[in-house]
Amino acid sequence: MITNELFGAGLAHGGGTYAVSLKFSSGSSEEISSAVESMARVTGNSALAGKNAPPHLTLGMFHVSGSDVPVLLKSFSEFAESQRFPIEIEFGGIDGFLTKVIFLSLKSGSESEKLVRKLNAALHGIFLGHFEPGGNRNYLPERFFPHVALALKLGADGFKKGMEFSRVVPVPEKAAAVSVSLARCRPYEEIGSFPISFA
Numbered sequence: 487m488i489t490n491e492l493f494g495a496g497l498a499h500g501g502g503t504y505a506v507s508l509k510f511s512s513g514s515s516e517e518i519s520s521a522v523e524s525m526a527r528v529t530g531n532s533a534l535a536g537k538n539a540p541p542h543l544t545l546g547m548f549h550v551s552g553s554d555v556p557v558l559l560k561s562f563s564e565f566a567e568s569q570r571f572p573i574e575i576e577f578g579g580i581d582g583f584l585t586k587v588i589f590l591s592l593k594s595g596s597e598s599e600k601l602v603r604k605l606n607a608a609l610h611g612i613f614l615g616h617f618e619p620g621g622n623r624n625y626l627p628e629r630f631f632p633h634v635a636l637a638l639k640l641g642a643d644g645f646k647k648g649m650e651f652s653r654v655v656p657v658p659e660k661a662a663a664v665s666v667s668l669a670r671c672r673p674y675e676e677i678g679s680f681p682i683s684f685a
Contacts (some may be wrong), residue, residue, distance in 0.1 A: 502672075
């Protein structure tokens with residue numbers, strides 16, 4: 487449920503672009519963060535390294551006006567409280583997108599990929615009645631490609647170096663998602679987080 491603290495924090499931040507994401511256990515986050523830092527050194531691009539945002543898997547991004555923030559918080563609560571089961575993400579390796587982004591992809595056809603796609607669809611089923619999609623509409627269910635970013639905003643040379651490095655950089659094969667998070671983007675600031683029950 488929405489707490490007074492969460493509600494107050496959301497109202498204080500007003501409108502903007504917000505993301506709903508899965509966050510990982512501390513051990514998994516440390517492994518992914520280490521890969522992000524290594525990628526930054528190799529590519530010479532620290533657009534992702536050292537940021538406040540922890541490693542995460544974005545399920546959706548939405549544009550929200552200041553007057554609609556209370557609806558955002560209630561919608562997030564409705565979605566988050568329905569996700570009371572363990573989610574173990576199985577990765578398929580490192581891949582790249584448009585010579586600008588390097589990421590951990592989910593194992594194609596795995597149960598975790600199917601589940602994440604279901605979560606994405608469920609989230610949009612709740613949110614699209616109220617908000618415009620963000621992220622260039624790339625998180626809409628028909629365009630959704632679940633991933634965990636390792637490097638962003640790369641030039642051609644940095645991308646090439648990063649993809650070569652991807653053959654040796656240690657990354658986890660699996661990661662336990664432990665919470666679902668609502669955060670404002672640019673700059674990143676988490677507004678609320680619900681734990682996923684492992685009971």
